[in-house]
Amino acid sequence: xxxxxxxxxxxxxxxxxxxxxxxxxxxxxxxxxxxxxxxxxxxxxxxxxxxxxxxxxxxxxxxxxxxxxxxxxxxxxxxxxxxxxxxxxxxxxxxxxxxxxxxxxxxxxxxxxxxxxxxxxxxxxxxxxxxxxxxxxxxxxxxxxxxxxxxxxxxxxxxxxxxxxxxxxxxxxxxxxxxxxxxxxxxxxxxxxxxxxxxxxxxxxxxxxxxxxxxxxxxxxxxxxxxxxxxxxxxxxxxxxxxxxxxxxxxxxxxxxxxxxxxxxxxxxxxxxxxxxxxxxxxxxxxxxxxxxxxxxxxxxxxxxxxxxxxxxxxxxxxxxxxxxxxxxxxxxxxxxxxxxxxxxxxxxxxxxxxxxxxxxxxxxxxxxxx
Amino acid sequence: xxxxxxxxxxxxxxxxxxxxxxxxxxxxxxxxxxxxxxxxxxxxxxxxxxxxxxxxxxxxxxxxxxxxxxxxxxxxxxxxxxxxxxxxxxxxxxxxxxxxxxxxxxxxxxxxxxxxxxxxxxxxxxxxxxxxxxxxxxxxxxxxxxxxxxxxxxxxxxxxxxxxxxxxxxxxxxxxxxxxxxxxxxxxxxxxxxxxxxxxxxxxxxxxxxxxxxxxxxxxxxxxxxxxxxxxxxxxxxxxxxxxxxxxxxxxxxxxxxxxxxxxxxxxxxxxxxxxxxxxxxxxxxxxxxxxxxxxxxxxxxxxxxxxxxxxxxxxxxxxxxxxxx
Ligand SMILES: Cc1ncc(C[n+]2csc(CCOP(=O)(O)OP(=O)(O)O)c2C)c(N)n1
Numbered sequence: 013x014x015x016x017x018x019x020x021x022x023x024x025x026x027x028x029x030x031x032x033x034x035x036x037x038x039x040x041x042x043x044x045x046x047x048x049x050x051x052x053x054x055x056x057x058x059x060x061x062x063x064x065x066x067x068x069x070x071x072x073x074x075x076x077x078x079x080x081x082x083x084x085x086x087x088x089x090x091x092x093x094x095x096x097x098x099x100x101x102x103x104x105x106x107x108x109x110x111x112x113x114x115x116x117x118x119x120x121x122x123x124x125x126x127x128x129x130x131x132x133x134x135x136x137x138x139x140x141x142x143x144x145x146x147x148x149x150x151x152x153x154x155x156x157x158x159x160x161x162x163x164x165x166x167x168x169x170x171x172x173x174x175x176x177x178x179x180x181x182x183x184x185x186x187x188x189x190x191x192x193x194x195x196x197x198x199x200x201x202x203x204x205x206x207x208x209x210x211x212x213x214x215x216x217x218x219x220x221x222x223x224x225x226x227x228x229x230x231x232x233x234x235x236x237x238x239x240x241x242x243x244x245x246x247x248x249x250x251x252x253x254x255x256x257x258x259x260x261x262x263x264x265x266x267x268x269x270x271x272x273x274x275x276x277x278x279x280x281x282x283x284x285x286x287x288x289x290x291x292x293x294x295x296x297x298x299x300x301x302x303x304x305x306x307x308x309x310x311x312x313x314x315x316x317x318x319x320x321x322x323x324x325x326x327x328x329x330x331x332x333x334x335x336x337x338x339x340x341x342x343x344x345x346x347x348x349x350x351x352x353x354x355x356x357x358x359x360x361x362x363x364x365x366x367x368x369x370x371x372x373x374x375x376x377x378x379x380x381x382x383x
Numbered sequence: 384x385x386x387x388x389x390x391x392x393x394x395x396x397x398x399x400x401x402x403x404x405x406x407x408x409x410x411x412x413x414x415x416x417x418x419x420x421x422x423x424x425x426x427x428x429x430x431x432x433x434x435x436x437x438x439x440x441x442x443x444x445x446x447x448x449x450x451x452x453x454x455x456x457x458x459x460x461x462x463x464x465x466x467x468x469x470x471x472x473x474x475x476x477x478x479x480x481x482x483x484x485x486x487x488x489x490x491x492x493x494x495x496x497x498x499x500x501x502x503x504x505x506x507x508x509x510x511x512x513x514x515x516x517x518x519x520x521x522x523x524x525x526x527x528x529x530x531x532x533x534x535x536x537x538x539x540x541x542x543x544x545x546x547x548x549x550x551x552x553x554x555x556x557x558x559x560x561x562x563x564x565x566x567x568x569x570x571x572x573x574x575x576x577x578x579x580x581x582x583x584x585x586x587x588x589x590x591x592x593x594x595x596x597x598x599x600x601x602x603x604x605x606x607x608x609x610x611x612x613x614x615x616x617x618x619x620x621x622x623x624x625x626x627x628x629x630x631x632x633x634x635x636x637x638x639x640x641x642x643x644x645x646x647x648x649x650x651x652x653x654x655x656x657x658x659x660x661x662x663x664x665x666x667x668x669x670x671x672x673x674x675x676x677x678x679x680x681x682x683x684x685x686x687x688x689x690x691x692x693x694x695x696x697x698x699x700x701x702x703x704x705x706x707x708x709x
Contacts, residue, residue, distance in 0.1 A: 076508045076686050105510075127686030130511050145512050146470060147442055184441035186473065212442050214418035219439050286417040345691040348684045359650075363679050367691075370701065 024270060025250050026240040030298045032306025040249035046313045048093075052244050053308060054322050055089045056301045059109040061326040062118045065333045066108075066125070070279040074337050075125045079106045083242070083274030086300030087207050089113065090247025091175065091269070094255055095139065098172040100161075102141045102154035106207075107177050114140035118329075119336040128340055148185030151176045151204065155191045158202035158258070167201065171259035174202040175251070181212025183228065184220045192232040192266070201258035203251065204229075204266045207241060209273035214286040229266035241271030242300040272298075345371060384570045391561040393538035394424050394500075396569060398462065401546045402432055408546055409454065411438040411447055412464030412500075421466055422502055422561055444474035448499065452482055455495045460546055468503040469512025475520075482551045483526030494549045498542075503531075504598045504646050505693055506559035508686045515683055516647035521553045522624040522656070529624040530579050531555035533600035535565040537583075537621065540576035547573065555623075557598035582627040584634065588616030591640035591706055594631065594657065596620035599644050599694065606699040613707065623653055631657065632664045639670040640706045644694050649677040671709035676702035 027042060028034050036042075063081050070078040081088060088109025095101060101110055108121055115138055123129040124143065131142035144150040154176035166172045182188050183206060195202050206225055210217050221228075229236030239250040247269060254265035272295040276283050308314040349364040388396060402408045410425055410432075416439035419426030429437040440447050444465060451461035465471045471478075478499065485493050505514030521529045528550050532538040538556070545552040577583060586604055590613040595603035600619045607615035616634055620626065635641045641661055643654035658673035676694045684692050694702075 077510055124685075125510065127508060127510070127689075130682075130685050145510060146472070148473075181442035184443040184446070186443060186445050212413070213421065214414045214416070215439050215442070220441050280421070285419070342687045343685065345688060348679060348681050348688050348692055352681045359680060363649075363681075367679070370698075374697075 024238055024240050025246050026243050027245040027249060028243045028303055028307055030242070030303050032303045032310060034245070034307055034311075037246070037249065040246070040253055042245055042249045044245070044248070049304075049308060050314050050318060052089060052093060052248070053301070053304050053314065054325070055093065055109070055112065056085045056244060056304065057322050057326050058329055059085050059089065059112050060301060061330050062108060062112070062121075062333055065330045066122060067275070067279060069122070069334065069337050070125070075122060075279075076127045077278050077280060078125050079278045080275035081106050081108050083272050083295060083300075084207055084209055085109055086244035086304075087205075087241040087247050087269035087271050090244040091205050091251040091267070094248050094251035095175065096172075096255075097139060098166075099255065100135075100139050100141065100154075100157055100172065100174045102150040102157070102174070102176045103143055104147070104150060104178050104182070105143045105145050106179070107143070110177065111140060114138045116140055118333050119340070122333065122337045123340060126337065126340060128343060148178060148182045148187035148191075151178055151182070151188045151191035152194070154202050155195045155198075155200050158195065158200035159198050161201055162198070167259060167261050169260070171201070173255040173258040174200075175205055175255065176202060177205050177207065179212060180206060180208040180210065180217050180220055180225060181215065182206070183225055192229070192234075192264075195264040196232045196234050199261070199263040201261070202264050203254040203258055204264060205251065206266065206268045207271055208268050209241075209271050211273050211277065211283075211287070213277045213281060214283075224268070226266055226268035234264045234266065236266040236268065238268045238270055241269030242295075242298045242303070244300055244304055385566050385568050387564050388535040388539060388567045388569075389562050389564050390532060390535050390538045390556070391422060391424050393535035393565075393567055394542050394556065395426060395428070396567075397539045397542035398425065398428060399431075400569075401543050402428065402436065405460065405546075406436075407459045409436050409438060409459050409461045410464070411440050411451060411461055413440060413442055413447075413466050415439060415464050420464055422558065424500070424556070425464065444470060444472075445477050448474040448477040448482060448497070451497045452477065452485070452495060455497050456493065460496045460498075462498040462500060462546060465499060465501045467513045468501055468515040468517055471499075471501055471517065478527075479524050483524050486550070487526065495551050496546070496549050497551045498545045498554055499551070500542075500554045500556060502556045502558040502561075504557050504559060505683060505689050506598065508689070510686070511683065514686075514689065516645065516678070518555055518623050519647055519652050522653055526551065527624065528552045528580075528622070529555070530622050531557065531597035532621070533557065533560065533585075533595075533597055533619050534563060536567050537577075539567045539569065540573070541579045541621070543573055544576065544579040548579075555597055560598050560601060563601065580622045580625065580627060582621055582630040583619045584616060584630070585619040586615070586617040588614040588638065590614045590638055591642060591703060592616045592618060592631070592634045592638045593699070593703065594618045594620060594641060594643045596623060596645065598646060602694070602696055602699055603644060605696050606703060609696065609700060610703055613703070615703065626657065626660075628660060628664065631661060635661055635665045636668045639668055641665075641669070642674045642676060642699070642702045642706050644676040644699050644702065646678055646693055648680045649675060650680045652677055671706045674702045674706045
């Protein structure tokens with residue numbers, strides 16, 4: 013596959029270099045105080061800890077599966093912290109960092125990957141929709157939601173905006189492309205946030221696109237921008253700008269956060285079958301947490317005591333996550349029949365009653381599992 | 384030569400033999416190349432046949448089936464892998480409005496020998512959309528042949544038969560049984576294998592017929608074994624569209640009872656169709672109504688509840704008891 017330009021040296025919006033050096037960007041000024049900067053650092057460390065614990069819990073058989081966000085913390089925290097309370101986020105299944113910003117408890121995420129729930133949180137309460145596993149579907153949901161926001165007249169400085177998260181692989185789906193087009197022709201207040209982590213399971217970006225992803229937006233008639241996805245400050249600044257432009261009636265933006273999936277696709281995957289370790293080493297040098305730490309240290313925005321405190325808090329969080337996961341009880345078998353319909357449904361009620369009788373028949377016979 | 388193969392390896396060996404026999408056979412899907420598919424069913428084929436014959440597609444199911452139709456129009460025989468049951472749905476339009484109907488629309492002038500492989504069914508502790516049994520949608524669509532396998536002998540032969548068929552074939556792979564093993568004679572000629580359209584008596588019996596397919600065949604055989612009071616005949620249906628009613632009806636006429644079991648939800652499932660047909664054909668031979676043992680009419684639940692949702696040995700035996708209670 014020659015002449016592939018998907019990897020073309022990007023015009024990357026970057027505020028913080030991998031060495032932790034800050035430079036202002038003419039188009040993306042960042043208005044941020046030291047307290048917020050420390051907050052971002054804390055967020056990054058916390059979500060990485062949740063992720064590390066979850067991978068370990070899966071290895072110990074406590075979770076059925078886990079999709080790790082390792083390496084993508086900055087893209088998620090930067091964009092997640094750009095959101096305002098009234099904004100609405102539509103994630104796929106790896107957005108644990110955005111979930112963190114939206115106040116979703118880690119145990120809610122673990123419950124889904126443990127197989128105890130199918131999601132369960134209230135999307136409206138958190139401004140964070142349910143995880144969507146069928147690739148690309150949520151891009152259309154976000155666009156429709158944004159069309160609703162538009163019709164509610166919720167525009168302007170205090171208006172609401174919508175953000176849809178998906179991966180590089182998802183840009184191949186019809187749904188994603190249809191969402192781009194619906195958003196464009198309707199001028200919908202939605203931001204498409206693509207975390208280009210270079211891989212869709214085993215398939216490299218070259219199998220999805222011949223052009224840099226952010227450039228696709230132009231074909232649909234809205235702006236696209238590529239941001240350093242390992243730079244939390246750039247992700248924050250660019251997402252803020254795109255959300256503001258959406259809320260002020262300027263229509264959609266596509267943000268391509270250029271980042272890297274450091275771990276396996278999920279705990280079921282074996283990346284050694286398809287990728288080389290040199291790639292990993294290259295991206296380790298761009299680690300999002302280390303570069304912010306260097307900056308905070310150099311500028312005297314945070315001291316040793318602060319970093320130690322964050323570390324201690326992360327330990328506490330880790331412990332809590334482990335405990336909450338291990339002590340999560342299985343749902344009642346009759347939960348299968350709950351909430352299938354919004355209104356009473358005699359058919360489901362009958363099946364539930366029959367199954368309850370069936371289960372009770374084992375209790376009567378005193379046997380566990382029958383014969 | 385007889386070799387011990389798992390269901391997954393049987394499909395792999397069958398694909399390899401079909402690709403060797405006919406350069407027009409192509410594999411296409413997400414991650415089917417270097418990774419060998421998420422279940423490793425296409426393992427090694429990319430290495431040996433190259434990227435032009437084992438095509439890692441963009442992440443787009445509609446694209447996979449739609450381009451397979453075009454390749455078939457140009458004389459190729461594409462075998463499409465859909466990664467999981469729940470991810471087939473973006474391809475429904477191409478499959479149902481185009482693939483299934485084109486032969487008839489062209490009055491037979493167009494043939495679409497496309498195979499769609501779908502790992503299906505539950506029991507592997509997965510998150511949602513990874514455990515569904517959507518076979519009834521396909522069986523309901525005229526123009527498609529729908530088959531499923533329950534052992535490695537069938538997986539090896541039926542994938543080759545599916546590829547050889549000039550009709551579009553949907554090939555359901557019972558993912559929780561991928562690792563079941565059997566002796567397979569991998570060198571016999573293809574025409575000597577049991578035709579993919581026929582049902583198979585997996586265990587002969589005299590008192591009742593227990594019909595299953597795909598992942599439930601193993602459970603049905605266990606149930607027949609466990610019921611020492613009766614002699615239960617087990618039928619492995621193999622072909623879901625068309626159904627081999629000759630074999631089923633002949634069996635029910637002998638035994639007088641039919642229990643149908645599947646992992647898919649009860650309502651409008653394949654069991655309902657089979658019950659209706661068998662009742663018509665065997666009304667005076669039946670000692671009891673046809674009994675169905677299926678999953679509930681609910682979305683596939685979170686994995687911690689799937690053991691309750693899937694018909695297990697006890698539920699199947701309970702169904703058998705109900706048949707004998709009449
Ligand atoms: C419609 C659909 N097809 C296939 C899958 C299986 N699948 C799950 S994740 C994945 C790769 C997704 O890659 P990308 O969009 O780049 O997101 P990433 O996982 O890298 O964050 C695939 C093929 C799916 N979930 N949905």
